[in-house]
Amino acid sequence: MASLQHSQAIKGAKVLMVGAGGIGCELLKTLALSGFQDIHIIDMDTIEVSNLNRQFLFRQSHVGQSKAKVARDAVLRFRPHISITPYHANAKDSNFNVDFFKQFNVVLNGLDNLDARRHVNRLCLAAEVPLVESGTTGFLGQVTVQVKGKTECYECQPKPAPKTYPVCTITSTPSKFVHCIVWAKELLFAKLFGDKNQVNDLNVRSNDAFSSSENTNDVFEWRDDEDFEHYGRRIYDHVFGYNIELALSDEETWKKRNKPRPIYVRDVLPDQMTQQNGNVDITDDLSSASAMASLGLKNPQDIWCLMENTRVFLEALKLFFTNRKKEIGNLSFDKDDQLAVEFVTAAANIRAASFNIPSHSLFEAKGIAGNIVHAVATTNAIVAGLIVIEAIKVLKKDNDCYREKLMRMTYCLEHPSKKMLLMPVEPFEPNKSCFVCSSQTPLSLEINTHRSKLRDFVEKIVKAKLGMNSPLIMCGSALLYEVGDDLEEDMIANYTANLEKVLSELPSPVIGGKMLTVEDLQQEFTCNIYIKHREEFDEEKEPDGMVLSGWTQALPEKKDDKTSIGNGASTSKSLPTEPMDAQKDIEVKEISDGTASPGKKRKLPEFSEGCTLDQSNEADETRNDKKIQKLDDDDDDDDLVMLDHWGKDTSKKQRLQ
Amino acid sequence: MDGEELTEQETALYDRQIRVWGADAQRRLSKSHILVHGMKGTITEFCKNIVLAGVGSLTLVDDRAVTEEALSANFLMPPDENACSGKTLAELCRDSLNEFNPMVRVSVEKGDLASFGVEFFDKFDVVVISFCSLATKKLINERCRKLSKRVSFYTVDCRDCCGEIFVDLQKYNYAKKRQDGTTECELQYPSFQEAISVPWRSLPRKVSKLYLAMRVIERFEEDEGRKPGEICIEDLPAVLKLKKELCEAQSLNESHIPNALLERLVMGAREFPPVCAIIGGILGQEVIKAISGKGDPLKNFFFFDSVDGKGIIEDISDPRPKG
Numbered sequence: 001m002a003s004l005q006h007s008q009a010i011k012g013a014k015v016l017m018v019g020a021g022g023i024g025c026e027l028l029k030t031l032a033l034s035g036f037q038d039i040h041i042i043d044m045d046t047i048e049v050s051n052l053n054r055q056f057l058f059r060q061s062h063v064g065q066s067k068a069k070v071a072r073d074a075v076l077r078f079r080p081h082i083s084i085t086p087y088h089a090n091a092k093d094s095n096f097n098v099d100f101f102k103q104f105n106v107v108l109n110g111l112d113n114l115d116a117r118r119h120v121n122r123l124c125l126a127a128e129v130p131l132v133e134s135g136t137t138g139f140l141g142q143v144t145v146q147v148k149g150k151t152e153c154y155e156c157q158p159k160p161a162p163k164t165y166p167v168c169t170i171t172s173t174p175s176k177f178v179h180c181i182v183w184a185k186e187l188l189f190a191k192l193f194g195d196k197n198q199v200n201d202l203n204v205r206s207n208d209a210f211s212s213s214e215n216t217n218d219v220f221e222w223r224d225d226e227d228f229e230h231y232g233r234r235i236y237d238h239v240f241g242y243n244i245e246l247a248l249s250d251e252e253t254w255k256k257r258n259k260p261r262p263i264y265v266r267d268v269l270p271d272q273m274t275q276q277n278g279n280v281d282i283t284d285d286l287s288s289a290s291a292m293a294s295l296g297l298k299n300p301q302d303i304w305c306l307m308e309n310t311r312v313f314l315e316a317l318k319l320f321f322t323n324r325k326k327e328i329g330n331l332s333f334d335k336d337d338q339l340a341v342e343f344v345t346a347a348a349n350i351r352a353a354s355f356n357i358p359s360h361s362l363f364e365a366k367g368i369a370g371n372i373v374h375a376v377a378t379t380n381a382i383v384a385g386l387i388v389i390e391a392i393k394v395l396k397k398d399n400d401c402y403r404e405k406l407m408r409m410t411y412c413l414e415h416p417s418k419k420m421l422l423m424p425v426e427p428f429e430p431n432k433s434c435f436v437c438s439s440q441t442p443l444s445l446e447i448n449t450h451r452s453k454l455r456d457f458v459e460k461i462v463k464a465k466l467g468m469n470s471p472l473i474m475c476g477s478a479l480l481y482e483v484g485d486d487l488e489e490d491m492i493a494n495y496t497a498n499l500e501k502v503l504s505e506l507p508s509p510v511i512g513g514k515m516l517t518v519e520d521l522q523q524e525f526t527c528n529i530y531i532k533h534r535e536e537f538d539e540e541k542e543p544d545g546m547v548l549s550g551w552t553q554a555l556p557e558k559k560d561d562k563t564s565i566g567n568g569a570s571t572s573k574s575l576p577t578e579p580m581d582a583q584k585d586i587e588v589k590e591i592s593d594g595t596a597s598p599g600k601k602r603k604l605p606e607f608s609e610g611c612t613l614d615q616s617n618e619a620d621e622t623r624n625d626k627k628i629q630k631l632d633d634d635d636d637d638d639d640l641v642m643l644d645h646w647g648k649d650t651s652k653k654q655r656l657q
Numbered sequence: 658m659d660g661e662e663l664t665e666q667e668t669a670l671y672d673r674q675i676r677v678w679g680a681d682a683q684r685r686l687s688k689s690h691i692l693v694h695g696m697k698g699t700i701t702e703f704c705k706n707i708v709l710a711g712v713g714s715l716t717l718v719d720d721r722a723v724t725e726e727a728l729s730a731n732f733l734m735p736p737d738e739n740a741c742s743g744k745t746l747a748e749l750c751r752d753s754l755n756e757f758n759p760m761v762r763v764s765v766e767k768g769d770l771a772s773f774g775v776e777f778f779d780k781f782d783v784v785v786i787s788f789c790s791l792a793t794k795k796l797i798n799e800r801c802r803k804l805s806k807r808v809s810f811y812t813v814d815c816r817d818c819c820g821e822i823f824v825d826l827q828k829y830n831y832a833k834k835r836q837d838g839t840t841e842c843e844l845q846y847p848s849f850q851e852a853i854s855v856p857w858r859s860l861p862r863k864v865s866k867l868y869l870a871m872r873v874i875e876r877f878e879e880d881e882g883r884k885p886g887e888i889c890i891e892d893l894p895a896v897l898k899l900k901k902e903l904c905e906a907q908s909l910n911e912s913h914i915p916n917a918l919l920e921r922l923v924m925g926a927r928e929f930p931p932v933c934a935i936i937g938g939i940l941g942q943e944v945i946k947a948i949s950g951k952g953d954p955l956k957n958f959f960f961f962d963s964v965d966g967k968g969i970i971e972d973i974s975d976p977r978p979k980g
Binding site: 378 | 662663669673730818929930937938969
């Protein structure tokens with residue numbers, strides 16, 4: 001089987017790999033060894049040091065270079081006679097259109113984010129090219145085949161929404177370290193170093209009586225001739241001392257909670273101690289500024305005491321003002337910015353000390369703040385092997401492949417289930433009501449057509465929910481909005497003007513009962529949206545001020561009382577994954593196996609009753625921590641499990657049938 | 658652990674994996690010494706994985722010259738046989754592996770594995786052998802067991818689109834994670850000889866067919882004095898005859914070892930690269946577990962067949978010492 005039957009299909013195949021990271025390096029190597037001769041590979045990333053522990057085609061000397069290009073060169077060293085075409089580009093670029101995708105026999109994904117996966121899914125559907133999708137987190141992984149009309153597409157099942165926290169938990173009643181991290185990163189860091197015009201809840205408190213004064217904001221302004229040391233101490237006392245005192249005065253809040261402790265800098269650090277480190281070398285290399293380095297703290301695994309955190313806080317603040325003054329006002333948190341990580345770690349730890357929450361090391365804090373993905377070489381290698389096995393089956397093209405259900409979805413597990421570490425299951429049938437791959441049933445949108453602007457609709461629905469890149473919006477035959485390179489100037493002006501109009505006042509009024517057609521020309525993907533006017537929306541439960549239905553999105557894990565703050569800068573880059581998905585799936589499939597729904601959509605023959613899941617224990621222990629890190633990932637070099645919450649939606653799905 | 662901290666360089670390089678297994682495990686890895694034999698596809702994959710993971714040292718044993726077959730699933734060597742002239746497989750692989758991670762010492766030991774005495778193995782924490790005869794597997798396993806320190810022993814073989822891993826951790830203690838904290842666990846592993854001596858009729862009822870088929874092939878090559886993998890389709894009738902004899906001797910219904918499976922194994926002496934990646938990955942994870950003492954180790958066989966796609970663990974231990 002290995003040699004003869006495969007060789008023809010393999011040699012003649014033209015394959016596209018999307019992603020040259022953790023899975024990508026392994027995949028390219030295994031494809032080349034398996035005899036593939038025409039491989040195209042897209043990756044927009046460049047190589048970083050933290051890639052080198054598993055992306056074995058890259059060396060220290062390659063840091064900063066294109067992943068796609070270096071991977072190609074490395075593989076040609078042991079297979080010089082094959083053709084590898086690298087593209088150092090974003091898979092969402094317009095030249096990778098449906099025609100581009102049509103030239104391939106199969107597309108193999110080794111991606112790290114939901115946006116790109118959605119995009120490639122649509123292009124594969126439009127081009128009718130089979131897609132092998134994959135993802136890993138730590139020791140967990142998954143590989144699945146997606147063929148239009150035969151199996152589910154990537155979007156047949158809703159993906160979990162990014163985790164968010166209620167504002168009051170972050171501003172007033174943190175109970176976990178991650179709450180302190182979110183506070184330090186999204187509120188304090190943003191307030192001091194970010195865009196001054198951004199709305200910031202740093203001074204919001206649960207008791208309104210105290211938040212009325214206008215001048216609290218001025219506290220954060222650096223006064224022109226002020227010594228940075230003095231400024232740092234002032235900020236410190238304000239956020240860790242004064243603000244906590246204010247919060248304490250609202251006794252209602254603390255009846256059932258442990259009271260926080262205000263912390264003032266003079267109690268932690270007598271004046272002289274900070275003066276010792278008062279001299280800062282102003283270096284040309286701005287990015288290398290580090291409070292840890294100037295304070296002589298070496299090990300990022302160490303947990304600092306309150307005094308050390310205080311010194312790092314003051315030192316980091318000072319370094320920002322002395323070395324990186326120009327960036328202040330434009331900074332947003334970046335996990336690769338050492339000084340920013342130091343500042344956020346120290347601030348989060350000091351806040352944690354106030355609220356009696358255990359401190360964490362810089363290493364741990366960086367992982368939480370940066371949503372860093374856990375990744376090892378072995379899982380990527382296994383997943384790459386599984387991808388190639390599925391790709392070869394798809395390429396054999398005899399329809400047996402589908403009839404005999406040779407296609408598989410395979411889970412890599414950390415702990416064996418029914419003696420299996422690699423567990424194959426049948427791929428699922430397409431979701432008949434999937435708005436992406438099924439024959440179009442229109443979506444419906446409840447919206448206040450007299451208040452919501454076209455811009456709101458474009459941002460919150462077309463981009464965020466429908467995942468469109470270059471949308472075109474029509475109401476009947478009237479063109480309302482369009483994105484493209486070749487537009488006339490007057491058209492652009494026209495569309496820009498439309499964006500600022502409320503729906504009912506557009507040239508072709510969009511009011512209740514109308515049907516909008518939204519199309520992405522690159523993805524060759526069209527949606528019809530039926531508009532229903534609705535006057536009022538619940539600000540907390542429906543913060544978008546509009547509700548799209550027929551399009552299902554999993555509910556966030558926690559329902560909370562206030563509007564929420566995510567642990568991350570962008571919500572559009574939300575991450576569909578958490579490491580325990582595979583296990584949740586299994587649990588659910590056991591159930592669905594037992595109930596054997598008529599459609600047998602989620603049949604899982606490998607699982608029968610009485611199968612105990614060893615892994616659930618450990619999963620529960622670590623669930624909270626890990627979950628946070630999986631969400632809204634900012635790490636663009638990694639390889640996430642792309643899973644979904646199929647489990648949760650089984651019942652919903654059956655209802656939809 | 659015992660004090661020594663990871664360097665800044667190590668923390669930066671191993672950042673993502675320390676987030677998986679912790680700094681303690683990383684320190685243990687960096688002090689471990691691994692020996693491998695049989696530089697074909699699967700072992701190559703395994704070596705890549707543990708060099709990237711950051712073990713202390715890796716020693717390669719394989720004096721064979723480069724052949725086209727050896728190159729087929731190996732990404733460590735240039736395909737030009739002339740460029741490799743004068744060097745052994747192990748030497749060529751060393752040169753590439755050294756580049757993967759400058760913090761790992763990769764070296765070559767020349768000679769015949771079977772000729773190395775017991776004391777040679779004392780330098781290692783883990784011994785992994787591939788493409789060895791039945792006699793060599795038993796011999797090396799026994800040598801590892803004779804040492805006063807515990808040396809983890811693994812054999813690994815891939816044929817066609819199938820793979821097999823055997824694990825002997827002897828008496829292995831580790832902290833098993835439970836819902837409420839961890840509990841100390843002790844596993845007692847049989848040697849390779851003990852495991853394969855378990856009567857077939859007392860095996861688990863649905864034992865992997867691959868286990869039985871591999872024993873037939875292994876036995877055939879041993880009886881015929883063949884090198885591992887030195888088998889072809891012309892041997893099939895003799896292999897089927899041997900299967901019949903073994904099944905009769907063990908009072909096992911012949912249907913437990915499908916002829917089609919034996920045919921695949923006989924024809925596919927050459928490795929299938931995706932299976933090498935999978936087996937080399939699982940083996941890498943197991944060795945990392947055994948060194949770090951983190952996670953439930955595999956006991957004591959693992960099988961993968963890409964035809965059904967299952968990666969299965971089988972516990973094949975002598976039932977007698979139980980209870």
